[in-house]
Amino acid sequence: MRILRFLLIKEFKQIFRNRAILAIILVMPVIQLIILPLAANYEVKNINLAVIDNDHSDYSRDLITKVTSSGYFRLTGYSQSYRKALHLVEEDKADIILEIPKNFEKELLTENQQQLFITINAVNGTKAGLGGGYISSIIQEYNNQIRVKNIVPDKFNPMPVIEITSSNWYNPNLNYQLYMVPGVLAMLVTLVGGFLSALNIVKEKEGGTIEQINVSPIKKYHFILGKLIPFWILGNVVFGLGLIVSWIFYGIVPLGSILLLYGFVVLYLLAILGFGLLVSTFCETQQQAMLIMFFFIMIFVLMGGLFTSIDSMPEWAKTVSKFNPVSYFIDVMRMVIIKGSTFQDIKRHLLIIICFAIVLNFTAVLNYRKTS
Amino acid sequence: MECVIVKNITKVYGKEKKTAVDNVSFSVNKGELFGLIGPDGAGKTSIFRILTTVLLPDGGEASIDGLDVVKNFKEIRSTIGYMPGKFSLYQDLTIEENLNFFATLFGTTIQENYDLIKDIYIQIEPFKDRRAGKLSGGMKQKLALCCALIHKPNVLFLDEPTTGVDPVSRKEFWEMLKRLKKQNITIIVSTPYMDEANLCDRIALIQDGKILQMDTPQNIIKSYPDPLFAVKANNMHKLLPFLTEYPERKGSYAFGEYAHFSFNGNPDVAALEKYLKAKGLDNIEIKNADVTIEDSFIKLLS
Known part of the structure; x- marks a missing residue:
């Protein structure tokens, strides 16, 4: 326990000393949340x-x-x-x-x-x-x-006419931001959790410090936990920050329970951290990790229903998005924030994310052992 | 008492089956300063990585204090200190934080083993709040040595500790090693610098993964078979090819400002001088040369 605590202290010291990383963690979500939903508007005007x-x-x-x-x-x-x-x-x-x-x-x-x-x-x-x-x-x-x-109106309509009246539920004003902000926030939490954890572990490889760690009697799981916990915490912080930003700038208050949202994010971050760890076991340099992560995040986001609805994708794409953890997160975000869904409604999503977390972390640890 | 025992260790890399370590055996006594001397790519680092349990050998076995490097790797890790060739401490942590971190990893504290590192640490202590990345090469190396020593290891592995360090710091570093030896710590050091070989108790000359010769530096120098001469002339550039063409030549190569030369059969200095004069060289100087480790090494390679 003493060693783990010390690893965490060291990790946080390093994160807070790296101004660029700190800015990415704290400023990026705020700025992106303010800019992206305003720009990403489907309404065609002018x-x-x-x-x-x-x-x-x-x-x-x-x-x-x-x-x-x-x-x-x-x-x-x-x-x-x-x-x-x-x-x-x-x-x-x-x-x-x-x-x-x-x-x-x-x-x-x-x-x-x-x-x-x-x-x-x-x-x-x-x-x-x-x-x-x-x-x-x-x-x-x-x-x-x-x-x-x-036309002088007849007593009876010459032809039967069906009049259609519709009312918009959950988003009565068809406010685009209400739809986009939760999705963008999901993307940001994914970036912080997945990207940064992968880069951080690979940085130890690149700097050769992992060599020093390897010859020490420290246990593997201590090292892995020491790497994952800080980004798990930061991911949760970013999520909270994002909720505050969307409340201040867009007046969006989750209709459903914030506790339920956090419950999901806590598990989701485990899955995405496992993914970051898995990528890091394949890479030797931060550049490689960066490019691989970029590739996946692009696919995750574009096929995750952030901009285009998954329902209107072709069958094969729908199948692919079933294996995309981000799509479940975006879905849950919209359900809970806009629709006020409850635990019963997102039960399936939760279960799937838990599976993701187990499978990804298990493969990552297995692969980590093999390569060291 | 033998502390480190290496028996027929072999390591093969990659699909091309490149043999980095080829059937290497040696042993190091307790409290000995043992040097692995060889050029880059000779397999020194691979041997170090096998002995420090971060690389599995493809054949053979090795033990440290009776503990097998494959089976008992966990026990070994807390009894050895390893300083990799490349500076690999946290550049964004300060001197003190780095030292503290590695002390904690090994379940100890700076205070507990302070007397062991005191001599070295005292030199960098004034900068203890400076980040490791901002230190000079010599200071980085001292810090790395402190970190490798902080848990009072029985065996210290230093992989090319003086590569890329200025001559003054290099000298200081070897002074430090001598002091550590007095504390009965076994030290295995690798270096591509032949002049550092003389500072070791025993050395192994290594090339292409094979040990060519292993003995004390004095014995290695003594075992050099031929009288060695140093030759100098006004045009060194032309001198070397002329020496190579000399019929009675056994070996010749540039060595500092001289060329080292050995004869086949009886050394006839006058004949050599005559030959060189006939080739048009002036200011010819031929004298007896002291054999160095480098000469022995070149001899072994030829």
């Missing part, structure tokens, strides 16, 4: 719109005003011909072209029918899809308005 108005009527002006005042579009071109408008798209000055045909108003009133033409630059698929969707729904709404204005 779509550049070019309009070809061949009608110049009240109706066409009305339509254009409606589109531009929606907040999603920015009128950047008002062209005379389709060729000129397409030129704007080629120059990347416009994303969508809306062409209003001649006699738009007249034929709409006399023949009850008219056509509009939309051209979308689909280089950026998301932007094209969302932009097309937005403009269609705006035109739809505009269409309904005209009908209300011009």
Whole structure:
């Protein structure tokens, strides 16, 4: 016990003396939590719109005003011909072209029918899809308005109409930050726990100090625990720090129990520390450890459902993400913080993370023995 | 009394089956200062790592104080001190913290064995709050020695302790080793410097994983078979090839500002001088040379 305590004191001394590491542990989570959720926004705004108005009527002006005042579009071109408008798209000055045909108003009133033409630059698929969707729904709404204005309502509707009303649960204002912040925090805790522990152990190899430790009568498990416990503590600190930041900057207060969240993080950190230890047994230099960790963290984060939903991934990717501890953590974070899930709801996640912790640590210790 | 016994130790590395240590046997007596002398890559560090239980031998056996390095590695670890060739203490901890750390690892304290390291520690004590990474080479080496000694080991392994250290510090270091020897600590040291060999009680000359010769430095020098001459001329650059071409030559090589030369058969200095003159060299000086360990080593290699 005395030796373990001494190892921990030494480890913390070294961590607190290394200003760069300290900054990464304390400042990085704060800054990233403040910046990332604001930048990572799926809502597409400021779509550049070019309009070809061949009608110049009240109706066409009305339509254009409606589109531009929606907040999603920015009128950047008002062209005379389709060729000129397409030129704007080629120059990347416009994303969508809306062409209003001649006699738009007249034929709409006399023949009850008219056509509009939309051209979308689909280089950026998301932007094209969302932009097309937005403009269609705006035109739809505009269409309904005209009908209300011009058609004398019958006693009965000529055609049965299903009206859809939806209400958004758990995140009524569709606040993106509420969705992103828990995910980003999960990523940060993973970084601190996994990355730093792997680097720290490899640093002992690189500096040759592990040689001195190896010729001493110190027990292997003392050494491993001396390495894992500090980062386990730091991971928990970072998590707490992250919760405070998301409360101060985004006003996000976990709906569920904070104790439950911490209970999960405590176990999750064991798993991710085991992963860091496993990586460190394969590496001789910090550079190698850094690159390998970078590779895994990229996959963990991109396939963990932080930015893109796992449900919409292809089957093989869904299978891969089952072996991704980060995906369970992100899921639990969102469940407990946004939905207020209880122990019963995340029981399965907890069980899986415990399995991860056991398997990863077991393999790491096994491999550590083999290589020394 | 034999303290360290090495019997037919072999170590083979990697897929290419490179033999680093080839059937090496030697023994070191209690309180002896034993030197492994050889160039880089001779297998010195591998032998050290096997004896300090961090590397498993592929064949043979070794024991320290009767404890087997493979079976009893745990017991051995608390009775030996090891100072690796590369400085490997915590650069971000201070002198005192490093010393304290290693004392704790071995379950002891600085106070307990202070008299053993006192002579050395007193020299670096004024800087005890300085981080190890900011120390000069000589001070780092003193600290490393303190850390290796702090648990009062029976056997001290020093792997190239003076490589990359200035001549004054090197001399100081060997003085320290002599003092430690008086405390009845067995010391095994490796070095690529031939001049340090004379300071050992016994040395083993080692090359390509094999021990070429093992004896006291005096005996090794005595056993040199031929009279040795030092040759000097105005153009040393041309002198060496001329010496190589000399028909009665047994061996010749550059040695400091001279070239060392030995004859095949009876040494005929006058004939050699005549030969060199005929080749167009001036200011020729030929004199008897004292044999050194380096000469013995070169002899063994040829």
